[in-house]
Amino acid sequence: MPALRLIVMGVSGCGKSTVSQALAQRLGLDMVDGDDLHLPESVAKMRSGIALQDVDRWPWLDRIGGHLAGSPDTGPGRVVACSALRRAYRDRIRARAGKVCFVFLKGDFELIAQRMRQRVGHYMQAGLLGSQFQTLETPGPEETDVITLNIAEPVELLVEQALVALQAHRNSLALPTSV
Numbered sequence: 001m002p003a004l005r006l007i008v009m010g011v012s013g014c015g016k017s018t019v020s021q022a023l024a025q026r027l028g029l030d031m032v033d034g035d036d037l038h039l040p041e042s043v044a045k046m047r048s049g050i051a052l053q054d055v056d057r058w059p060w061l062d063r064i065g066g067h068l069a070g071s072p073d074t075g076p077g078r079v080v081a082c083s084a085l086r087r088a089y090r091d092r093i094r095a096r097a098g099k100v101c102f103v104f105l106k107g108d109f110e111l112i113a114q115r116m117r118q119r120v121g122h123y124m125q126a127g128l129l130g131s132q133f134q135t136l137e138t139p140g141p142e143e144t145d146v147i148t149l150n151i152a153e154p155v156e157l158l159v160e161q162a163l164v165a166l167q168a169h170r171n172s173l174a175l176p177t178s179v
Contacts, residue, residue, distance in 0.1 A: 004029065004077030005068040005097050006166075009084035010105035011132035013116035014151050015158070016081035019105060022159045024079040034082035037063045051131040054088075061089055065096025085135045090143070101169065103162050104139055107151035145169075 004027065008020040017033050024031030038046075042056045064082050084090045084102060094100055113129055139146040147165040149158050 003070065003075065004166075005100045006077065006079045006103065007064075007068070007084055007090075007093065007100055008079065008081050008103045008105065009090075010107070010151070011083060011085065011112060011136055012129060013112045014105040014107050015115075015155065016083070016105060018155055019103070019158055019162070020079045020081035022155055023103070023162055026159060026163065027077070027079070029077045029079050030075070031079040031081070032067060034060070034064050034080050037067065046128065049128065051128055057089065058092070061092045062096055065093045068093070068097035068100060083132070085132065086137045087139070087143070090139070090146075094145075100145060101166065102139065102143070102146040103165075104146050104148045105151045105158070106138070106148050109133055111152065 006020075006023065006027075006029070008016045008023065010016055017035075020031050020033070023029075035043075038060050039056070042052055042060065045052060045056065061082075064080055068078055068080060070078060082093070084093060090100075090102060109129065116129060139148065147162060147169070149161055151158070153161070
């Protein structure tokens with residue numbers, strides 16, 4: 001059975017890291033925050049309040065896809081928290097990683113801006129949230145490997161909803177039977 005390759009996606013501040021960690025724990029998978037795979041130059045730009053361009057993102061997306069693809073001893077799978085805002089970004093990850101399931105954490109600007117203002121120690125500045133929403137291409141129905149969840153719900157409920165949706169999609173996504 002193929003390993004589960006799961007991306008928890010959305011704009012900065014939507015809860016990707018929190019939901020990714022909770023899903024990884026429930027599924028017994030390794031979790032990596034995609035932010036940890038950025039090049040140092042990209043982190044420096046974001047710390048300075050400079051929005052990344054695609055040229056900054058391509059190597060990062062390739063590293064994420066490579067991490068998800070793993071090796072034969074990867075185990076049951078991996079979870080990565082990654083914005084994956086545009087269809088081209090998701091397609092780039094798919095091309096590198098193979099079958100991937102995306103969990104899209106969808107929320108409105110005001111709720112996410114409020115959460116970002118309360119965050120401590122993160123390099124992504126709240127002032128860049130507008131550019132994240134401008135870049136976001138909401139996954140459409142043709143992206144059948146995307147599960148959309150409303151972030152207004154508590155984390156525990158989001159995790160349960162994701163697990164139910166993963167179970168329902170298990171066959172079409174070639175997911176392990178343990179999901």
